[in-house]
């Protein structure tokens with residue numbers, strides 16, 4: 001990571017350390033949304049990173065935004081940060097200015113008719129209830145459009161994901177102006193999936209690093225049979241396996257961060273690899289923590305429940321494995337080794 | 345975060361691609377061997393001499409000794425190309441990776457003059473003599489020992505699992521030269537033992553695949569002149585430890601099963617089922633990340649650091665991957681299995697048990713990682 005990214009990461013980490021402790025995460029799950037933390041991040045430009053200033057963004061690269069998201073993953077920040085950064089990327093792709101406030105993107109069974117009526121349902125939009133603006137992908141005839149609408153204009157059924165984070169269903173029936181509808185092609189929609197997968201990948205990498213630190217710390221603290229469980233070789237070997245997967249995840253995530261604009265093939269590699277690590281590591285983290293880790297009160301679940309949710313979001317590992325496999329096989333020009341070395 | 349987890353992104357410089365192309369051209373013109381990407385599976389003195397003629401053995405060593413004076417990253421490119429092509433590297437591998445660098449670091453001027461040119465020319469090949477019948481993971485427990493005699497040492501004992509000793513000329517041998525004290529790591533030394541010396545007997549051992557790969561060596565009053573001791577007598581343990589990062593972090597620790605994956609990919613060119621494409625993608629994702637981690641370590645080595653724990657970590661992750669590949673590819677073969685794939689798979693299944701033993705077992709590596717985590 002370059003020097004600027006180091007600084008951005010440190011800044012984000014400091015803010016989250018100070019204002020996003022386990023109690024904040026717990027309270028958010030009870031419905032107490034940390035609005036002040038959002039404002040702090042927004043005021044410091046972290047919610048519009050990677051979007052050019054001319055469009056109302058804070059500048060920097062997409063990779064810079066990923067640096068912040070890893071920190072958010074580490075602290076299980078219960079905020080629509082990835083959602084807003086993703087929606088920002090979509091608007092930037094469409095050449096549109098950013099509106100104020102949190103945003104989310106949603107895609108479902110929605111149509112836009114010739115009279116400008118947007119109608120349909122979108123399931124599972126993360127943090128929709130906390131957003132001011134929604135970007136809804138809809139079908140206009142055979143083509144895709146993105147409609148920018150006020151969040152308050154949709155009917156909203158509140159729900160939660162595995163991690164207890166807000167995830168709402170939208171019931172859309174709203175009149176939209178032509179100026180708020182933008183054509184997008186399949187490649188554009190695929191870019192949204194790729195960005196989303198990149199974001200979840202780095203968030204998982206952050207959560208994995210934190211889960212390893214927490215689990216090592218616990219193993220050194222917890223005593224059984226007269227000594228710290230860290231002294232049992234069975235525990236040491238499990239934690240070593242944990243560490244190998246965390247190291248690989250961090251490497252895969254940082255590859256995306258240093259790229260600036262991410263390459264979809266590297267996102268496929270990261271989401272497949274880190275998604276696989278998430279399950280293995282969450283299992284070891286819980287095994288080492290014993291029963292205390294299986295409680296709601298213990299903060300381990302802030303991380304592991306997010307890992308389980310995030311590995312399935314924007315394509316689980318099997319999806320990205322197949323996609324990566326097909327991409328490699330489709331390239332007849334190069335043999336495998338040429339492809340691997342060309343990836344760097 | 346923890347000690348031993350520094351894998352900061354690093355890239356091979358773009359200007360190395362012309363070197364890569366040169367190596368590929370050389371390998372494409374080679375015809376007289378069957379590819380196998382396990383570095384221990386093929387050994388050909390003729391190949392090693394042709395390879396040496398290109399200036400690629402000892403390529404990082406100082407020009408004063410006939411070396412290439414090139415960077416560690418350049419060597420990385422050359423070695424990974426060799427493995428990916430499945431070249432029979434067994435004869436020169438250890439000398440180039442370990443014995444030469446050891447002599448450069450700890451050897452006398454006379455030793456460098458005497459031994460390095462032969463290695464660089466692809467004329468002298470080296471073995472590692474560490475394991476013994478009663479000494480495996482617990483290396484400090486060696487019993488092969490030497491007592492001082494006029495002008496040198498008298499060596500007795502036995503080493504085992506010595507790869508390619510039947511083809512090689514020298515063996516860098518770890519020997520007890522003083523009785524064990526409280527500190528078990530004291531009193532060991534490294535000798536350069538000519539394998540054809542008086543009193544040395546080599547007995548071949550067939551490996552599980554039925555190949556003569558390793559050997560047992562017996563030392564019966566072998567005279568070792570003082571000028572065949574590497575470094576100061578008693579410094580052997582520290583010297584052996586200083587080789588570990590080089591020994592463990594290279595591409596040979598995750599490419600042993602590469603032919604299986606490459607042949608699997610070729611067999612799917614005309615269509616892959618969902619499960620086949622998925623498995624292929626999964627194994628490619630692992631491979632790319634492993635390679636990137638290994639390049640990160642190569643950059644640390646190039647910068648003069650000694651990332652021992654990172655090396656243990658990548659070796660454990662890479663070896664587990666090498667063992668996974670044949671286990672899963674066999675379940676998703678195409679209806680008509682091409683001959684190249686069938687052969688690569690069979691060879692890999694038979695060699696796989698060695699991947700997580702040689703160069704430090706999985707359990708020992710995980711112990712090192714655990715130490716990096718502060719658990720022990």
Ligand SMILES: Cc1cc2nc3c(=O)[nH]c(=O)nc-3n(C[C@H](O)[C@H](O)[C@H](O)COP(=O)(O)OP(=O)(O)OC[C@H]3O[C@@H](n4cnc5c(N)ncnc54)[C@H](O)[C@@H]3O)c2cc1C
Nearest residue numbers: 472473474475479480481505506507698701702703705707
């Ligand atoms: C193909 C091949 C080539 C080799 N080439 C060479 C060579 O050229 N030169 C050379 O010197 N050696 C060579 N070796 C030997 C290799 O270094 C040893 O096999 C290795 O160090 C392990 O020793 P061992 O086989 O005696 O197993 P042991 O050390 O007896 O171990 C047996 C099992 O016990 C486990 N174990 C041991 N100690 C511990 C512990 N403290 N905690 C937990 N588990 C433990 C091990 O992990 C392993 O699973 C080679 C081995 C192979 C397979």
